[in-house]
Amino acid sequence: MDQNLRMLFDRAIVDEPALPSTDLAGAAMAAGTSLRRRRQRLVTAGAAAVAAIAAVGVVNVAAPPQRSAPAPTTVPAAFGMLVNKVCEFPARTTVTDAVVFLADNVTDQQRDEVNRALNANPAIRTVAFESREEALAKFRRMYADAPDLVASVRASQFPESYRIRLVAREQFATLKGPLKRMPGVDEIIGIDCPAGTNASAVD
Amino acid sequence: MAGVRWGAARRREQTARQAEFTAFVETTAPRLRRTAYLMCRDWHLAQDLTQTTFAKMYVNWGRIRHTTNLDAYSRRVLMNVVFDQAKRRSADEVVLAELPEAAPRRVDDTAELHVTLLRALATLPLRDQAIVVLRHWEDQSVEAVASTLGVSVSVVKTQNARALTRLRAVLGQDFVRI
Numbered sequence: 001m002d003q004n005l006r007m008l009f010d011r012a013i014v015d016e017p018a019l020p021s022t023d024l025a026g027a028a029m030a031a032g033t034s035l036r037r038r039r040q041r042l043v044t045a046g047a048a049a050v051a052a053i054a055a056v057g058v059v060n061v062a063a064p065p066q067r068s069a070p071a072p073t074t075v076p077a078a079f080g081m082l083v084n085k086v087c088e089f090p091a092r093t094t095v096t097d098a099v100v101f102l103a104d105n106v107t108d109q110q111r112d113e114v115n116r117a118l119n120a121n122p123a124i125r126t127v128a129f130e131s132r133e134e135a136l137a138k139f140r141r142m143y144a145d146a147p148d149l150v151a152s153v154r155a156s157q158f159p160e161s162y163r164i165r166l167v168a169r170e171q172f173a174t175l176k177g178p179l180k181r182m183p184g185v186d187e188i189i190g191i192d193c194p195a196g197t198n199a200s201a202v203d
Numbered sequence: 204m205a206g207v208r209w210g211a212a213r214r215r216e217q218t219a220r221q222a223e224f225t226a227f228v229e230t231t232a233p234r235l236r237r238t239a240y241l242m243c244r245d246w247h248l249a250q251d252l253t254q255t256t257f258a259k260m261y262v263n264w265g266r267i268r269h270t271t272n273l274d275a276y277s278r279r280v281l282m283n284v285v286f287d288q289a290k291r292r293s294a295d296e297v298v299l300a301e302l303p304e305a306a307p308r309r310v311d312d313t314a315e316l317h318v319t320l321l322r323a324l325a326t327l328p329l330r331d332q333a334i335v336v337l338r339h340w341e342d343q344s345v346e347a348v349a350s351t352l353g354v355s356v357s358v359v360k361t362q363n364a365r366a367l368t369r370l371r372a373v374l375g376q377d378f379v380r381i
Contacts, residue, residue, distance in 0.1 A: 005335075005339045005367075005370075006339060006340070008320040008374075009241065009320070009336075009339065009340045011320070012241060012320050012321050013237050013240060013241070015246075016236075016237065016240070016246065017246050019232060019233065019236070020250065024228050024229070024232055024254070024257065025221075025224055025225035025227075025228035025229065025257070026225075027254060027258075028224075028228060028254060028257030028258045028260075028261050029221065029224065029258075029261050031254070031255075031257075031258035031261075032257070032258040032259070032260070032261025032262045032264070033261070035258060035259065035261075035262045036262045085265070085266045086266070145216055145219070147212070
């Protein structure tokens with residue numbers, strides 16, 4: 001019976017016209033690109049972030065060991081891409097996850113204090129520390145197909161961070177201010193992930 | 204210097220991506236368009252639906268291009284596009300379909316016959332049409348159809364059986380004659 005149906009289908013398409021000779025892929029790319037403009041904000045943020053990474057690369061190559069110099073404020077934003085691509089970053093409306101970027105010159109004590117504060121906060125469900133090396137490893141996975149880019153970055157260029165997941169979407173606004181004022185914290189950026197996805201899953 | 208190198212890497216990556224996408228479109232377009240045609244019975248519309256499917260896929264190409272089953276993904280996107288289109292059309296258009304209730308007169312030439320199959324298919328709810336097309340035209344497993352349409356395996360099984368019964372009734376002898 002299936003065989004019959006299959007034959008009926010085959011016959012149903014006998015009058016199939018030839019595919020138009022226009023550039024299907026090109027047209028789809030153009031249309032897709034304009035669809036993508038709706039996400040312009042995100043894309044722009046990403047591009048700026050990439051530019052920031054490249055700029056940091058230049059600075060570090062030119063003047064390597066100046067550890068004491070404060071990192072440019074835009075740097076943590078640059079590593080926003082170490083976030084699952086299905087998530088919105090930075091989040092525009094509601095927030096499910098957030099990244100707490102630590103300052104370049106954070107002390108051990110400050111890091112511990114932030115960790116304690118995060119763990120004690122009832123609005124936060126989980127806390128995970130991400131070291132510079134882990135950030136670099138993630139970056140390598142995400143940009144595996146751009147070896148030149150990967151070769152030009154080093155672990156020291158990535159900030160340390162805490163990756164946190166919130167209990168509820170509404171709590172970010174009240175949580176952000178006090179945390180950001182803690183010594184050793186550089187920036188906090190909210191992420192909005194669809195249900196069932198993990199902000200840290202980058203590949 | 205790193206910036207320059209990075210720019211070159213990015214351009215190369217983008218070119219590779221576009222080449223990949225172009226190859227994907229070329230190999231997939233005929234199949235998708237046929238499936239779209241069986242769902243909408245209009246080659247022009249099928250072409251548009253296919254085009255929309257590709258555009259939607261291009262939006263997420265960077266993310267999906269390494270997924271293991273791009274074909275399955277493309278089927279899912281296409282069916283969503285088909286459903287959206289049907290919903291929009293039913294909102295601003297009144298279709299007076301002439302539904303064949305009983306087996307039509309004996310038909311010999313294939314042109315008549317294919318109209319009959321597609322018209323029979325058109326009597327089914329849209330989701331059931333999708334089940335029949337995916338299952339018996341695209342040769343997808345029950346599980347694959349279920350995941351493409353976002354319904355349970357048992358829904359696919361029961362609706363498929365029901366749809367075939369209905370098709371058999373509408374097509375009458377033609378269904379088994381071949």
